[in-house]
Amino acid sequence: xxxxxxxxxxxxxxxxxxxxxxxxxxxxxxxxxxxxxxxxxxxxxxxxxxxxxxxxxxxxxxxxxxxxxxxxxxxxxxxxxxxxxxxxxxxxxxxxxxxxxxxxxxxxxxxxxxxxxxxxxxxxxxxxxxxxxxxxxxxxxxxxxxxxxxxxxxxxxxxxxxxxxxxxxxxxxxxxxxxxxxxxxxxxxxxxxxxxxxxxxxxxxxxxxxxxxxxxxxxxxxxxxxxxxxxxxxxxxxxxxxxxxxxxxxxxxxxxxxxxxxxxxxxxxxxxxxxxxxxxxxxxxxxxxxxxxx
Amino acid sequence: xxxxxxxxxxxxxxxxxxxxxxxxxxxxxxxxxxxxxxxxxxxxxxxxxxxxxxxxxxxxxxxxxxxxxxxxxxxxxxxxxxxxxxxxxxxxxxxxxxxxxxxxxxxxxxxxxxxxxxxxxxxxxxxxxxxxxxxxxxxxxxxxxxxxxxxxxxxxxxxxxxxxxxxxxxxxxxxxxxxxxxxxxxxxxxxxxxx
Numbered sequence: 001x002x003x004x005x006x007x008x009x010x011x012x013x014x015x016x017x018x019x020x021x022x023x024x025x026x027x028x029x030x031x032x033x034x035x036x037x038x039x040x041x042x043x044x045x046x047x048x049x050x051x052x053x054x055x056x057x058x059x060x061x062x063x064x065x066x067x068x069x070x071x072x073x074x075x076x077x078x079x080x081x082x083x084x085x086x087x088x089x090x091x092x093x094x095x096x097x098x099x100x101x102x103x104x105x106x107x108x109x110x111x112x113x114x115x116x117x118x119x120x121x122x123x124x125x126x127x128x129x130x131x132x133x134x135x136x137x138x139x140x141x142x143x144x145x146x147x148x149x150x151x152x153x154x155x156x157x158x159x160x161x162x163x164x165x166x167x168x169x170x171x172x173x174x175x176x177x178x179x180x181x182x183x184x185x186x187x188x189x190x191x192x193x194x195x196x197x198x199x200x201x202x203x204x205x206x207x208x209x210x211x212x213x214x215x216x217x218x219x220x221x222x223x224x225x226x227x228x229x230x231x232x233x234x235x236x237x238x239x240x241x242x243x244x245x246x247x248x249x250x251x252x253x254x255x256x257x258x259x260x261x262x263x264x265x266x267x268x269x270x271x272x273x274x275x276x277x278x279x280x281x282x283x284x285x286x287x288x289x290x291x292x293x294x
Numbered sequence: 295x296x297x298x299x300x301x302x303x304x305x306x307x308x309x310x311x312x313x314x315x316x317x318x319x320x321x322x323x324x325x326x327x328x329x330x331x332x333x334x335x336x337x338x339x340x341x342x343x344x345x346x347x348x349x350x351x352x353x354x355x356x357x358x359x360x361x362x363x364x365x366x367x368x369x370x371x372x373x374x375x376x377x378x379x380x381x382x383x384x385x386x387x388x389x390x391x392x393x394x395x396x397x398x399x400x401x402x403x404x405x406x407x408x409x410x411x412x413x414x415x416x417x418x419x420x421x422x423x424x425x426x427x428x429x430x431x432x433x434x435x436x437x438x439x440x441x442x443x444x445x446x447x448x449x450x451x452x453x454x455x456x457x458x459x460x461x462x463x464x465x466x467x468x469x470x471x472x473x474x475x476x477x478x479x480x481x482x483x484x485x486x487x488x489x
Contacts, residue, residue, distance in 0.1 A: 042313070042459060049419040049457070056424035065421040066356050066369035066445075101368050104356045105444055113328065115443030147374040147398070147420065162485065173485055180481045183474055185374055185398040187420035234484050238477040243397065243420060245459070246473050276421040 005288045007086070011093030011139070013290070015071065016102045018143050018280035019063045022054045023294060025215040026252065026277045030054070033189055033242070033249030043247025050242070050275060061102075065187075065276045068103040069143035071125035072208055076138040083129040086137070090127060094119045103143075128205070140281040140293070142211050148186035148274040152207075153178050154200065157266040166266040168227055171196055171256075172234075174268040179235040179251060184244015187274035191215065191253040192231075195269045198259030203269035210255035211273045212281075219256065228254045242275075252277070300453075301347030302392045304412035310460045312467045316416060318456040321434070322395070324353045326373055328446040330381040332438070337388065341437055344450050345389035349416065352378065352396035354445025355427070365433040367451065369423035372397040375415070383407025399461055399470030408464050415462035417469075429456040 034047035057064040071094060075086060097103045098119030107121030108114065132138075155174040157166045162177055164170035175194055182190070193210035195203040219225035231254045241247025252275065261267070281293030298306065300320030310316065323344050325333065332338070333345075356369040375382075375396030382394060382404045393413050394400070397420040408414060418426060432452035439447040461469040482488065 046419055049422050049425055053422040053425040060424060063356055063369040063423055066354060066371050066423040067373065101356055101358055150374065163487065176481060176484060180477055185376065187397070238480050240473055240477050243417060244399065244470060244473055274421055
């Protein structure tokens, strides 16, 4: 454990940043969206309120949204670090962040219906570990709200009703349908994290990981980059708009990743992230020094 | 901009139309999933006076205790309303609610209830937890806190210029239905599917 030390304080700060500070790429995308909407429209005013809210949350160091979501966390660690101890530290950090009101007590015992009270529960937070060659620990997280989680979905291609076959045109059809089905219910304008392929478990995890990508990055695969740009443009022509009030800004981004698949399966899996696209990261060196990642 | 005082009369509610911006001032109550099933299971005499003539806010707040032992809303945006679709019209009509605040809109059963009993659906900006908490200066009391937990309890609150948009009115109009219909046409066009 000497390689890692006690990182609870760092993790609490990471959670605070995620919950209270919207990343600059997301804020830029919201501003760009507002510039496209006609002045005084419901869409314009909704985005204005959203941007005011982002500033207030930052100034007050208080949650952007009261649904502080599920902390979904990806941890890269060097050889020899105990993932069990690291995981326990993150869980403790969730308790402390809940106690300090950076998080709402957000875990409910599914059988009894009782809130666990401290923000943790079976499967909450959701932690992924991966060993790597660096001597740093890197932690990246999102806070994934429930309203948007409810509009996430998975398609099994081919899909007759959508005339979606097992190719990228089929993927386009499925993802556009997902954007339509979501309407404003996932707190539009949202971000779609998409996984093509995989199985029903791996694909949802991979679609969530896409949410970590900066909104203004370009997919290194040119075919996927073109597909992302096309779906974003077409989804924004659906007229759903912020909150589903109507308007030009239905999505802020579409990010697509790929997993290989079984011969029999072709899944298109869509995670909907609300406009409160809360993501944060930290790199911790061997001496425990934290560098915040944007 | 319409300024509306709570509790509100049926007449003032029937004047509201889809697209109106409204600022609410007065007393309202929060309630979400567990609260709605609880309210329809039997008539709750102790809560009824806090529902009559006012609005229920679909909200699971982040709450802080003040040094004096009171409560303060730290973050308080709306939650998705459609989950209450099976219960909402009953709750409106049995308790005499004049409106519902939430996000995402509701379905035909609620729309019919709004028309029949004189109420409106008011859309708050989802995720705007700080802007909306700023419009909630006072928490008067809370029902079922131990039983339901912080997000699901029924909080009686006082609001000051709480900003919302009418997206379903008492005349049968729903902005959500209209946006869904136009976006459906556009989707079919993009995918080359006939209507």
